[in-house]
Amino acid sequence: xxxxxxxxxxxxxxxxxxxxxxxxxxxxxxxxxxxxxxxxxxxxxxxxxxxxxxxxxxxxxxxxxxxxxxxxxxxxxxxxxxxxxxxxxxxxxxxxxxxxxxxxxxxxxxx
Amino acid sequence: xxxxxxxxxxxxxxxxxxxxxxxxxxxxxxxxxxxxxxxxxxxxxxxxxxxxxxxxxxxxxxxxxxxxxxxxxxxxxxxxxxxxxxxxxxxxxxxxxxxxxxxxxxxxxxxxxxxx
Numbered sequence: 145x146x147x148x149x150x151x152x153x154x155x156x157x158x159x160x161x162x163x164x165x166x167x168x169x170x171x172x173x174x175x176x177x178x179x180x181x182x183x184x185x186x187x188x189x190x191x192x193x194x195x196x197x198x199x200x201x202x203x204x205x206x207x208x209x210x211x212x213x214x215x216x217x218x219x220x221x222x223x224x225x226x227x228x229x230x231x232x233x234x235x236x237x238x239x240x241x242x243x244x245x246x247x248x249x250x251x252x253x254x255x
Numbered sequence: 256x257x258x259x260x261x262x263x264x265x266x267x268x269x270x271x272x273x274x275x276x277x278x279x280x281x282x283x284x285x286x287x288x289x290x291x292x293x294x295x296x297x298x299x300x301x302x303x304x305x306x307x308x309x310x311x312x313x314x315x316x317x318x319x320x321x322x323x324x325x326x327x328x329x330x331x332x333x334x335x336x337x338x339x340x341x342x343x344x345x346x347x348x349x350x351x352x353x354x355x356x357x358x359x360x361x362x363x364x365x366x367x368x369x370x371x
Binding site: 148152185186187188189190231233240243245246247248 | 287289296297298299300301304346348359360362363364365367
């Protein structure tokens with residue numbers, strides 16, 4: 145079983161749609177959770193951190209369920225510019241920080 | 256945020272040649288450097304971790320004699336792919352970490368290596 149699992153997609157949605165991505169992680173000792181966005185052959189860029197209380201940043205909402213070891217990302221009112229791969233990222237302490245990346249979920253937003 | 260410079264962005268080389276990739280932290284001191292590799296449609300995989308002035312720690316399955324990492328200063332680390340072969344073709348990304356950033360990650364812009 146992969147340490148961080150995501151549905152690879154692709155998700156093809158029209159502009160204005162709401163789309164949700166899910167992610168599960170296997171290490172119950174995981175401490176920090178993030179969503180990163182990665183464009184083709186570019187470096188990942190931090191989209192948002194994820195907390196148990198949930199957090200929202202404009203059209204993006206992230207949720208963490210520690211009991212189920214499950215993370216979600218909701219994108220409302222999709223824009224063409226949201227087309228990218230979304231990486232679920234989990235970190236935990238093991239001496240220093242160890243970071244595990246999911247393989248990503250591809251999103252295509254069409255006009 | 257932190258400014259990271261990685262180059263070259265693209266490398267095309269013949270099989271058997273060596274390729275050096277540089278990663279610089281421009282406005283902070285990188286006490287730790289992570290080097291990742293990403294194959295198409297796959298996740299970033301950590302290759303090695305290096306601390307300034309120390310030998311790198313390689314992940315299982317990564318050949319230390321093939322992927323030479325030098326982290327001689329707090330602002331510069333290099334990854335040299337020695338005797339590159341087509342199976343080494345991949346996207347290589349550095350991620351320098353400063354003590355002040357905790358688990359927050361910053362990345363270089365990546366190097367796409369294509370070995371013919």
